[in-house]
Amino acid sequence: DVKVTQSSRYLVKRTGEKVFLECVQDMDHENMFWYRQDPGLGLRLIYFSYDVKMKEKGDIPEGYSVSREKKERFSLILESASTNQTSMYLCASSDGTSGYNEQFFGPGTRLTVL
């Protein structure tokens, strides 16, 4: 089975802190994604990556950056956390070659910024 793991289930940070969220997948998938999920707003794509060192902005990249130095690892960075970044953050991966594009998600990180 595909396994996608995220570094923390719950995280509490203060406004202005730099925050790192880590995601690791063990299925050699090309594509990796970071979403945030908020009540009433659904799933929103922050950034995605289709290869090592490649990244593309999603729908809401402001205030975030990403890093993909190794194929299995995709990091989301909040440069200076703000209270409006309090959310559930979800990492996903998918096989980029088959075209079926089913995405496999991690358990999520619930981030609270005080």
Added chain:
Amino acid sequence: DAKTTQPPSMDCAEGRAANLPCNHSTISGNEYVYWYRQIHSQGPQYIIHGLKNNETNEMASLIITEDRKSSTLILPHATLRDTAVYYCIVRNRRAGAQKLVFGQGTRLTINP
């Protein structure tokens, strides 16, 4: 991607089959039907997908009508752990990365 319509909520008794409908009347010929679910406070989970033939895996069965305008996800013997929000989406098969966009989904409650 074609729009989908699902009932907002459903109930099912434990041990019975749960049948979740989805309408996708504007689906095009090269679009697949995908189902995901999200259990409370967890990440979404891929369940199954299909094009026009019925599909079955260890989790569920997917029945797609001949005209492909609707489909039904079947959980054959629902358990309490199947309580979740179920999302039906349609999308093209193509290489590369595609974002997922969920609608409101169906909140399925399995009752003991």
